Amino acid sequence: MELDSGEVLQALTELGCPTLFHANTVLTSCSCLWANRLLSRNAVEEKGLPQTPQISDDQDKKLGLYDDVFLDFADLHVSFKRANKYGPVLFEFSAQHVLSSLPIGVWITKSNPVHWRSAKKQEWFRSVDEFRGSYNRFVPGPCLVLRGYGDQLPLNTSSDGDGQSCCGLLDRIRIDSPSRLCSSTVDLASFAFGAIRLAALRGSAQVQRVGPRMCASDSGCQCVGEYDDMPEIELRKRFWIPGE
């Protein structure tokens, strides 16, 4: 059910959620930066840009979600003390800037669509009050969906129309930075940081803050062990390291 963007913003303010998040692989994140848009899976494809395949792609097409743009209400890496399964790059948006700029209403899932087995089992909040009453950042599932929004969400908007004064919707990019080498030579963190900075430059994305997420081994975050034990093929997929 479509919800009023202004009412959702009010609820997020009350819930103490000023930021919206989007996690992805280094490759797909670079495609968004090149386009200076947060792109749906379908929009990336239509623009002929590369993206990392996701296990849910076929199901998303069947459920009519493939052209939707997804945002989380919390930094899931922090909430669940583990690497985000969608990738090591996290875009952070001002909820106020995004929601107040939208010409459309928004939808909110009750659970991750990867668990929806058929269109008959889609689970959406039916009112802002229902969402407000049940939201807990430590319970996975809810995410904000801009339905059929394709390539319409800019990472930056020009406030005066001449491109000189930019108002950034994208506040910050954080990149997981495990201290691990791929094939004994490629430093994952340095490679990812360089690729993201270059993509932002090429796409003219005004990203003021790009920084690493460094979880110490005594931080209690499972990402440290996850990255240490991760097969190289999975590391290459997440960090866009070319194959040998």
Ligand SMILES: [Zn+2]
């Ligand atoms: Zn961590």
